[in-house]
Amino acid sequence: MDLPKLKVETTRLVCELEQLATFSECSEPSPAVTRVVFTETDVKAREYLRGLYETAGLAVRTDAVGNTFARWEGSEPDLPAVGTGSHTDAIPHSGMYDGTVGVLGGLEAIRALQQSGFRPRRSIDVVMFTSEEPTRFGVGCTGSRLMSGALSVAQLASLRDESGSTYDQARTQAGFTGELSTALLAPNAYSAFVELHIEQGPLLEQAAESIGVVTAIAAPSTVHFEVTGEGGHAGAVLMPMRRDALAAAAGMVLAIERLALDSRSPDLVATVGELHVHPGAVNSIPSRVRFTLDLRDIDGDNRDEVLESVVAACTQIASQRRVEISHQVLNADPPAVCDERIVEAAVRAAERLQLAHRRMISRAYHDSLLMARIAPTGMIFIPCRGGVSHRPDEYASPEHMEAGVATLALTLAQLAS
Amino acid sequence: MDLPKLKVETTRLVCELEQLATFSECSEPSPAVTRVVFTETDVKAREYLRGLYETAGLAVRTDAVGNTFARWEGSEPDLPAVGTGSHTDAIPHSGMYDGTVGVLGGLEAIRALQQSGFRPRRSIDVVMFTSEEPTRFGVGCTGSRLMSGALSVAQLASLRDESGSTYDQARTQAGFTGELSTALLAPNAYSAFVELHIEQGPLLEQAAESIGVVTAIAAPSTVHFEVTGEGGHAGAVLMPMRRDALAAAAGMVLAIERLALDSRSPDLVATVGELHVHPGAVNSIPSRVRFTLDLRDIDGDNRDEVLESVVAACTQIASQRRVEISHQVLNADPPAVCDERIVEAAVRAAERLQLAHRRMISRAYHDSLLMARIAPTGMIFIPCRGGVSHRPDEYASPEHMEAGVATLALTLAQLAS
Incomplete structure (x- = not known):
């Protein structure tokens, strides 16, 4: 296929990331970010994102635990969709790129594709997963675990935080209601899922490469x-x-x-x-x-x-x-192996963009680990400075984010055609 | 001197201790007690105590950090007074006897002396020291340290809790105002100070003795x-x-x-x-x-x-x-040696009451350690079950509390005559 010519608006993406970072526990001195699931801070950050999705003309759906799906409808909307996305919760005293680059970068990829004149056959969703971080309830990826059936409704509902609140009480207080079972995704909901993320390790930076195409996620x-x-x-x-x-x-x-x-x-x-x-x-x-x-x-x-x-x-x-x-x-969890078709689409995108890239393994886990249970899944990594993550000095450069968004966009274009 | 005949109302004392234990962080399941200095819980407990003091006809004074002095005026009120008392703050998840037995027991000793017809020459104060426990500010005995000059006003004011509040801010929020320096006691404020306390160790119980007369406090x-x-x-x-x-x-x-x-x-x-x-x-x-x-x-x-x-x-x-x-x-802190005159008065009281007793060392520290810097000081111990303290199952029997209060009362009577 002919891949579209893209213009990623990196300045807008950086501004939005910085804006998102301001939704942090008020006691937290900048640039540290603390954003724990179902807190007022989390809810406000979600409202901010919803505004961005709507401005981009995406149709927004939120499930019973707050997983949010912003859809760019394809020309054949009944086909299984293509998903991208990540999380926006942040462990205490952490940084502003972990997860957020995959959510706002996913949105930016869609906007770049929209602007290029590309029209997808399959719908493309930006997914914001609830609570990838285990901070509050001790278990990570609660949103994608529920979606993928890796955690039963009963197990999820009965998780407790330090104060004794159950997951079920906390999500209700945050405004997410409805039967938890409705959050389970149909097995054919997505024909492919691909997540953009910072590496959280030093390998890409050390090799001066812009893109890592993930082939497996550690257990x-x-x-x-x-x-x-x-x-x-x-x-x-x-x-x-x-x-x-x-x-x-x-x-x-x-x-x-x-x-x-x-x-x-x-x-x-x-x-x-x-x-x-x-x-x-x-x-x-x-x-x-x-x-x-x-x-x-x-x-x-x-x-x-x-x-x-x-x-x-x-x-x-x-x-x-x-x-x-x-x-x-x-x-x-068992390790996940990425889908070879997605890996190849991402490699092709990086090659087209003339970006130095490598195939690599993810030692951090991600919502993709759970999505891999219900859809062909892949991940695209970009470098982060010093390999540092989960710290206030976590940093990804605008150039690397631009490379990641462009690679993601061209990957999505292939998967959605 | 003739020692008065006493009737200690132990049932009243036990009821008051149980009532005081209800002033605890609301998340705390009974019988555990958590009462941290300058919290709303602490303030409410203080109000309860003030009511008891006033009912007993004592004149109540509170200093700039909340140290409370409930005075039974003597026939020669200008003489240096005799002090007794202890603390009512409680570390997280602890019991209901540590400190409180010295405050409510001190009050009961005065009430028993009042009822006996005894009239003191020197005034007798029940002192409730602010924050014997180091829970909130990392340093124990802040009230008695300030009183005795063991901690300077500047050092005290700048102590910080976990949330970053200074001691000065916290005491002000709890309603204690005025210059901190006014809390320093004059060197001749007390001619004697004697504190009733549970042993917090197993020795008295093991020896089946009711009273320990403390001769030194560990460093x-x-x-x-x-x-x-x-x-x-x-x-x-x-x-x-x-x-x-x-x-x-x-x-x-x-x-x-x-x-x-x-x-x-x-x-x-x-x-x-x-x-x-x-x-x-x-x-x-x-x-x-x-x-x-x-x-x-x-x-x-x-x-x-x-x-x-x-x-x-x-x-x-x-x-x-x-x-x-x-x-x-x-x-x-350096160790404190108790005043021999007070030790002898306490031993005489225990003998008069025909209570099995011993001279012993305190391995726990107490406000008495600081009071010893500005007044002749002594302590009276009663057994606690299994030597257990700082735990919900801390327990002192009514019989031992009665023995302690009676010994304290007769000691105070000697010292105030």
């Missing part, structure tokens, strides 16, 4: 641990009598790190990113510690083996220290 | 540590590249425990009771961890030596892991 696992010891007054209980839950958890954090370093796969990463001490007072012996392990590998079997070793090591430490331990696997 | 030290590593996406940064602040802090927690266990003093205790992870997201490598060390010994020199070793060990771990570390000693 993440999230495990919740709870250690219960015995509390007491910090002045009164002598050291040999203690069953300190934090000291036990500290040993577990170090054991997890050691097992990850010693793993046979150099790609395996293990992170304890959250750890909460109860009762959490200077002069009180910790009676309970909860922490979460994020374990990933591109080799799903190795990841599962390491997880087994971690549980065994933590159980042994608990036994030696006479504390209780329990664990719960919140998710242990 | 506590509170040190704040901050570890700064490098954050990043949990999926993207490979293990050998990481500078994980939590993994470093975990090593430090274990090193602290080891140094305390190996200390030459069996009484040395070291506790990391608070630990906060930043940014605190499941999928984000911890970039910063703050934790607080509570280190105590009845041997002040040994405590200081262990603190030095702890700082050295943490510095070494930080260096090995290429993370930054800083520490700040929030307080390192």
Whole structure:
């Protein structure tokens, strides 16, 4: 096919990204962004996006958990559509490009195609997935998990945040109502799904390449641990009598790190990113510690083996220290393989645009991991400075965003023709 | 002197303690108590106490930080007064006896003396100290520190809580105004101060004794540590590249425990009771961890030596892991020796009441530690079940509280005559 000639309005995209970044918890000093699902901040950011979609002439639909679909109708609207998109929620104190580049970049790709005179045969949707980040409910990708059936309605509804609110209560308070089951997508809803995202790693930047075409997405696992010891007054209980839950958890954090370093796969990463001490007072012996392990590998079997070793090591430490331990696997998704037709369309787009590119693996997970269960799926990466993500200094250059949007647009054009 | 015959109304005291326990953060399931200084809960508890003082005919004065003095005027009101009292703030998820027994028990001792026909020569004050617990501002005994000059007005005003509020802002919002310097007590304000408290340790219960007369209070030290590593996406940064602040802090927690266990003093205790992870997201490598060390010994020199070793060990771990570390000693009070005249008065009171008693050391610290800087000071302990404190199951029996109140009353009668 003849690919359209595009003009990406990068300045507009950058302005919109900056505007979106202003929807952040008010205590957060710029440029840090905190935007947690179903908060007032999240709702306001969604309203801003809706305005942009409507200005671009897209038809907007929102499902029962706030997943938002902005549709550019194709000439054969009854055909399965082509989807693009990502998420706009942001973990505490993070940056302004993770996810947002895929949502606003997806919109910009559609606007560039509209402006080029291209007319799609299949409809093209920009999807904004609810809650890719696990910040509030401990599980990531709740929107795409529900859509794809990876999480049942009952499991989703009963997730709880720190304050005890259920997912169901929180989405209702944010204005998203209706039966949760209506958010499940029909198996043929999309003929293809392709997500634009910053790499969140250093490889493209190091190789001075503009585009990464993702061929597989690593398998993440999230495990919740709870250690219960015995509390007491910090002045009164002598050291040999203690069953300190934090000291036990500290040993577990170090054991997890050691097992990850010693793993046979150099790609395996293990992170304890959250750890909460109860009762959490200077002069009180910790009676309970909860922490979460994020374990990933591109080799799903190795990841599962390491997880087994971690549980065994933590159980042994608990036994030696006479504390209780329990664990719960919140998710242990299989890796996803990208659709070869989408990979080739993206490679062709990058070649046409004369952009340096490579095929690569995603070590971070994305909504695409879940979309891959119900549609042929692909991803396009652009570099981010220093490989940094989930930090206020996360940065993608306008040039790289322009390259990503153009590659995405030409990929969508092929998939929607 | 002839000691008065007393009738302690224990049922009333128990009811008042239970009533006071209802002033707790509303999310707290009974019997756990959370009452943090300068919150609405704290303010309401203070109003409740004021009503009780006024009903007992006491004249109530509140200073610029909320320290409250309820005075039973003596026949020679210009003489230095006798003080008793304790605190009513409660660390998160704690019990209903720590501190409160000294405040409501102090009031009950006065009521029992009033009812006996006793008339004091010196005025007797029940003091409710603001914020004995370090929960909110990291430093314990802020009320008695200010009163006794152990903390300067400038140091106090600039303490900050987690939300960034200063002590000065928080006390003003709670309705306590006026120059902070007016809260300093004159050196001759009290001729004696004696505090009734639960033991917070197991010794009295194990020996089946009702009364502990404290002869010295252990030297506590509170040190704040901050570890700064490098954050990043949990999926993207490979293990050998990481500078994980939590993994470093975990090593430090274990090193602290080891140094305390190996200390030459069996009484040395070291506790990391608070630990906060930043940014605190499941999928984000911890970039910063703050934790607080509570280190105590009845041997002040040994405590200081262990603190030095702890700082050295943490510095070494930080260096090995290429993370930054800083520490700040929030307080390192010298131990206090109780006044022999007060000790003897308390022993005489217990003997008169035919209560099994012992002289003992306090390993927990109290406002008395600070009051000892400006007045002859003593403490009276009663047993608590299993030595448990700072937990919801903290418990002191009505019989032991009655014994404590009666001993306190007869001690006050001697000191005020």
